[in-house]
Amino acid sequence: MAAKPVRQRSAGSDFAFSLGLVTLKADLVPAKQTGSDAESQFNTLCNDCPTPTKPNQVYVCPNDATHGPYKMGELTRRGKEVDGTLVEVTAEELAAVKTGDVAEKAFAISIFPADQVDKVTLPGDAVYRIRPRKDASPAEYKTYGLLRELAADPTKALLGEFILKSGSTPKMGRLLVFNGQIVLQTLIRPSDLAPTDSIDDVPLSEKEQALATTLANSLIEDFDPATWTNKVRERAKALLAAKADGNDAAVAAATTVAEPTTTDLADLLGAMLENAQAA
Numbered sequence: 001m002a003a004k005p006v007r008q009r010s011a012g013s014d015f016a017f018s019l020g021l022v023t024l025k026a027d028l029v030p031a032k033q034t035g036s037d038a039e040s041q042f043n044t045l046c047n048d049c050p051t052p053t054k055p056n057q058v059y060v061c062p063n064d065a066t067h068g069p070y071k072m073g074e075l076t077r078r079g080k081e082v083d084g085t086l087v088e089v090t091a092e093e094l095a096a097v098k099t100g101d102v103a104e105k106a107f108a109i110s111i112f113p114a115d116q117v118d119k120v121t122l123p124g125d126a127v128y129r130i131r132p133r134k135d136a137s138p139a140e141y142k143t144y145g146l147l148r149e150l151a152a153d154p155t156k157a158l159l160g161e162f163i164l165k166s167g168s169t170p171k172m173g174r175l176l177v178f179n180g181q182i183v184l185q186t187l188i189r190p191s192d193l194a195p196t197d198s199i200d201d202v203p204l205s206e207k208e209q210a211l212a213t214t215l216a217n218s219l220i221e222d223f224d225p226a227t228w229t230n231k232v233r234e235r236a237k238a239l240l241a242a243k244a245d246g247n248d249a250a251v252a253a254a255t256t257v258a259e260p261t262t263t264d265l266a267d268l269l270g271a272m273l274e275n276a277q278a279a
């Protein structure tokens with residue numbers, strides 16, 4: 001059964017993306033299709049008759065008051081309504097639906113051209129480092145080295161499916177290399193990606209393009225990891241230290257949001273370039 005096309009609701013509207021004087025206000029829309037997992041989710045049913053439950057702490061069957069009360073954890077039957085008829089499934093059927101042919105604690109690697117994979121996948125929400133076992137033999141280290149060699153090739157994508165823990169659904173993953181270590185990054189499946197919007201293209205003039213490139217080259221700076229630390233942790237520590245000493249902590253005002261760019265883009269880029277060169 002094909003998933004119904006769902007119009008993606010924006011996760012945040014009127015976000016201001018600013019680069020110096022240039023500001024774009026735009027909406028953030030989840031890259032993953034909303035409700036893409038709904039078809040694989042089953043309802044919890046009454047233990048004594050297959051009546052779908054609602055999330056309550058304690059469940060008393062609306063169909064028959066002698067069923068229950070049950071705590072939610074005691075409800076073991078599962079099912080789903082299909083065209084108005086409730087279909088109940090067994091625990092074994094549910095487990096088979098979930099895992100399919102993916103073995104637990106296994107990742108069978110397939111290799112594809114990276115450009116084909118990059119076009120239709122996006123990173124998911126988790127990354128794991130892969131390290132050799134504590135008692136790994138020289139042969140295992142060699143195998144690790146071989147896989148790392150293959151995963152480091154930017155023209156190839158090493159893909160597989162894996163089940164992180166018993167009972168969870170298989171995830172799609174890709175092997176990459178970071179700082180000499182193999183990492184496993186989850187991917188959003190192509191079928192779970194929301195269709196992308198078609199965006200009206202208003203071409204930049206040659207002058208604007210040239211200015212943008214010159215500007216970007218003048219703005220580029222060395223990346224310093226120390227400026228991207230977890231500031232919340234640092235502020236919490238400073239706040240607690242100040243208050244413990246009996247001092248009121250200074251509360252920083254939030255940065256103001258820039259207004260969208262309405263003036264001529266070339267003028268703005270020119271002004272920014274002058275500022276950058278004067279600095």
Ligand SMILES: [Zn+2]
Nearest residue numbers: 046049061067
């Ligand atoms: Zn019941």
